[in-house]
Amino acid sequence: MAHRAVHIPVVIIASIYSFTAFFLSIFIACAAFETVNADNVFSASHTATVPIAAARDLRYLLYDVNPPEGFNLRRDVYIRMASLVKTLRKEGDDWVLVLPPWGRLYHWQSSNIHQIRIPWGEFFSLTSLQVNVPVIEYEEFIAENGGPFIDQVLVLQNYAEGWTDGKWEEKVDERPCIDKLMYSKDKQGYYRGWFWGYEETRARNVTCISAQGHASIMAPVLQRNITVTSVMLDRAETLLHDHYAGKDYWDTRRSMVFSKHLRLIGDDFRAKYLNSTDDRDHTIYSEDWTRMKAKLGSAKGGPYLGVHLRRKDFIWGHREDVPSLKGAVNKMRSLMKKYKLENVFVATDADEEESKELRRLLPDMVRFEPSKEDLELFKDGGVAIIDQWICAHAGFFIGTSVSTFSFRIHEEREILGFDPKATYTRFCGDTEKECEQPTHWKIVY
Numbered sequence: 001m002a003h004r005a006v007h008i009p010v011v012i013i014a015s016i017y018s019f020t021a022f023f024l025s026i027f028i029a030c031a032a033f034e035t036v037n038a039d040n041v042f043s044a045s046h047t048a049t050v051p052i053a054a055a056r057d058l059r060y061l062l063y064d065v066n067p068p069e070g071f072n073l074r075r076d077v078y079i080r081m082a083s084l085v086k087t088l089r090k091e092g093d094d095w096v097l098v099l100p101p102w103g104r105l106y107h108w109q110s111s112n113i114h115q116i117r118i119p120w121g122e123f124f125s126l127t128s129l130q131v132n133v134p135v136i137e138y139e140e141f142i143a144e145n146g147g148p149f150i151d152q153v154l155v156l157q158n159y160a161e162g163w164t165d166g167k168w169e170e171k172v173d174e175r176p177c178i179d180k181l182m183y184s185k186d187k188q189g190y191y192r193g194w195f196w197g198y199e200e201t202r203a204r205n206v207t208c209i210s211a212q213g214h215a216s217i218m219a220p221v222l223q224r225n226i227t228v229t230s231v232m233l234d235r236a237e238t239l240l241h242d243h244y245a246g247k248d249y250w251d252t253r254r255s256m257v258f259s260k261h262l263r264l265i266g267d268d269f270r271a272k273y274l275n276s277t278d279d280r281d282h283t284i285y286s287e288d289w290t291r292m293k294a295k296l297g298s299a300k301g302g303p304y305l306g307v308h309l310r311r312k313d314f315i316w317g318h319r320e321d322v323p324s325l326k327g328a329v330n331k332m333r334s335l336m337k338k339y340k341l342e343n344v345f346v347a348t349d350a351d352e353e354e355s356k357e358l359r360r361l362l363p364d365m366v367r368f369e370p371s372k373e374d375l376e377l378f379k380d381g382g383v384a385i386i387d388q389w390i391c392a393h394a395g396f397f398i399g400t401s402v403s404t405f406s407f408r409i410h411e412e413r414e415i416l417g418f419d420p421k422a423t424y425t426r427f428c429g430d431t432e433k434e435c436e437q438p439t440h441w442k443i444v445y
């Protein structure tokens with residue numbers, strides 16, 4: 001029943017997403033926000049000693065995203081927020097980004113396992129994130145802050161009037177809330193809300209802000225209009241990328257190194273079932289992302305076809321860019337033949353019925369199917385990462401049209417140094433006429 005409700009925003013966001021990329025690269029790319037310099041990058045927030053400058057106040061930026069958005073769009077919003085924090089740190093205070101705990105994601109449906117208040121450290125390498133921008137987990141924030149209090153929540157929204165006279169301009173203004181506020185006042189006058197499942201968290205003040213533009217348009221507001229220590233931006237996906245696919249985007253993206261235990265599980269699986277090892281496949285990975293600079297085409301990948309086949313809400317909408325299972329299997333077989341690949345690894349969110357049908361059509365496919373214990377350990381998010389990691393190492397990859405899950409795999413392969421020809425392919429709908437293929441976004445180092 002929630003299916004429709006989820007489908008719509010996801011599609012809209014996906015289209016805004018590609019629109020944004022295009023739009024920003026043309027109109028806003030020249031904005032004054034550049035990549036942070038190296039000293040800044042390596043200074044760790046709370047321990048930082050700023051040698052000459054006057055003492056800077058420690059301030060916290062928290063954020064959350066529209067509930068129906070999935071894991072991979074949230075990873076994209078992290079990039080926007082990291083960019084904002086870099087801008088904030090360039091002048092003024094010592095801002096730290098507080099990582100919003102994972103949980104209550106619509107797609108994480110495995111029941112009977114605890115899937116809220118998951119720290120980022122379960123999915124990503126925190127030390128890697130830290131090299132890019134100072135970040136802390138939410139529980140660390142509570143400890144440092146002296147309690148689960150957030151001084152100010154800014155709920156971001158668009159402008160009620162839309163784009164006046166169809167003209168795009170960047171702007172930000174305090175405005176009355178358009179939608180029903182998802183926060184309510186308790187007896188003590190504090191605001192209560194979802195707060196990632198931390199029931200004891202409360203906010204001292206909640207106001208709405210209409211914002212239209214890239215993430216760093218919030219910098220002057222956070223620096224000048226608001227003086228409190230901790231500020232949370234809710235509906236942070238409202239803000240666009242400062243510079244999509246620019247150096248700063250890629251620095252942050254490259255810093256999002258998956259947790260080691262998930263990578264190791266993926267690597268073991270590759271070796272065991274797909275005859276794939278980094279040495280033979282030329283996919284040597286460095287834990288230190290600042291040293292990963294693989295040349296395009298240097299990675300060969302494992303002797304298997306990697307497939308991301310997004311189903312669920314993508315088929316309920318009867319989208320014409322999504323294939324039938326039969327159509328998808330035909331495509332897989334022809335790619336395996338063309339590229340002489342022995343195996344096919346399939347990552348999919350297909351339901352049980354479709355999974356069975358897929359297995360019937362493609363009996364020799366390989367899937368990562370965690371035991372109950374493994375699922376409890378890695379959770380749905382970790383399993384999705386393992387699937388992505390295995391797809392990222394395939395000799396050839398094919399994904400699903402406008403799936404952020406597939407986009408993140410593209411980026412991972414770009415980091416590993418695959419030839420773009422082996423990465424930017426997607427399934428076409430059975431009756432789709434113009435099947436536009438994914439865009440190659442090159443890393444800016």
Ligand SMILES: Nc1nc2c(ncn2[C@@H]2O[C@H](COP(=O)(O)OP(=O)(O)OP(=O)(O)O)[C@@H](O)[C@H]2O)c(=O)[nH]1
Binds near residue numbers: 380
């Ligand atoms: N394990 C696994 N999970 C998947 C796969 N595809 C989708 N999912 C699950 O479905 C969720 C939704 O896909 P996401 O890509 O995260 O959602 P999104 O960010 O809105 O992205 P798209 O809807 O794909 O654009 C994922 O986070 C996973 O939990 C898959 O191939 N393998």
Ligand SMILES: *[C@@H]1O[C@H](CO)[C@@H](O)[C@H](O)[C@H]1NC(C)=O
Binds near residue numbers: 172173174221224225
């Ligand atoms: C911030 O302060 C300036 C100057 O006082 C004011 O003009 C502007 O409207 C304020 N912006 C917001 C978003 O509150």
Ligand SMILES: *[C@@H]1O[C@H](CO)[C@@H](O)[C@H](O)[C@H]1NC(C)=O
Binds near residue numbers: 152205206207225226
């Ligand atoms: C709440 O925040 C708004 C915007 O920063 C501010 O104008 C207002 O005075 C604050 N209210 C309280 C009670 O602090």
Ligand SMILES: *[C@@H]1O[C@H](CO)[C@@H](O)[C@H](O)[C@H]1NC(C)=O
Binds near residue numbers: 275280303
């Ligand atoms: C694994 O790959 C190697 C070289 O790529 C090949 O020689 C070997 O036969 C393969 N093993 C299996 C079990 O397919």
